Amino acid sequence: MSTNDTSVEKKKNDLSNLPTELTERGREIWLAGLGALSRVEEEGDKVFKSLVERGRDYEGKRRKQLDDAAHSLKERQDALTSDVSKRIDDATKTVEDVVNRTVNSTLGRIGVPTRHEVKGLSDKVGDLSRKLDALGSMLATQVQDAEGEVVYHVSPHEEGWAVIREGAERATKLFGTKKEAVSAGRDIAKRHIPSQLVVHKQDRSVQESFSYAEEDDE
Template structure:
């Protein structure tokens, strides 16, 4: 075998490894030269992505808040209606229990109050003294005015 490098048999694995090594060194050198530019480009891309993500998050939050407000309003309306029904049931049962015990209702008490007031008014009217006719009984009868005589009466 010859001792020159050109005379050596070539090893394809060594050649491939050498090329990979040289490509890595070339990439490293290029990154050193363009590193700051690449870094700045990455920062710019990251800031743009962050802005888009933040806008999407704010929109989603706004939509969620609107939905939650709607649900809260709907829940309040349903709850209010439920309490109204419960209140009506309670009032009806209490009214039936009071009626069963013989306690008069508010309408019956109001009607009774009006009836008592009317009876009191009638009683006062009967107890009031009758107006006296003092002037007509004690005073002498006034003379009737004289009328002129007619020709036939003369």
């Protein structure tokens, strides 16, 4: 066999093995690609988790910084508000004091009583009025005692009907109905003869009266 024939035969053999080699080479490339993809997925998952952790740390640090800044700002705002409010209150009180002193001084110069003087006078008048009322009640009682006759009244009351002795500040007794009050009033008047029982209507006008003396049988 000549050299040319040998060379041709070798080329034929190489060509016949080429599909197998290409197939194996392609499979290796395919497997290498799968391996690279798997590596990327593994590394990518690790990188993703690492980024998440770093993000959490960063968020926590930034949140604390923001919270601290907000707290500090609120404290400064509260302090400023308190200081301004105190200054306004002090200024208002000072102005009120100046105005009151000026008004009182002016009123004093022209002979007009001040608010405190008017209040004091009003209290004295009220006290005097109460004393006069008490004196009037006492005198009325003394007059009745001198005359020897006690007068009782059956009058409407906020809690029903009352039997009250004339000149007294408080009711002798309270009742739910007018009928009960009249009956009790007559019994009380009979126990204090000579006496009189005056029965009033709902509008406090006189409806009727009863007089009791020692010679009465009722």
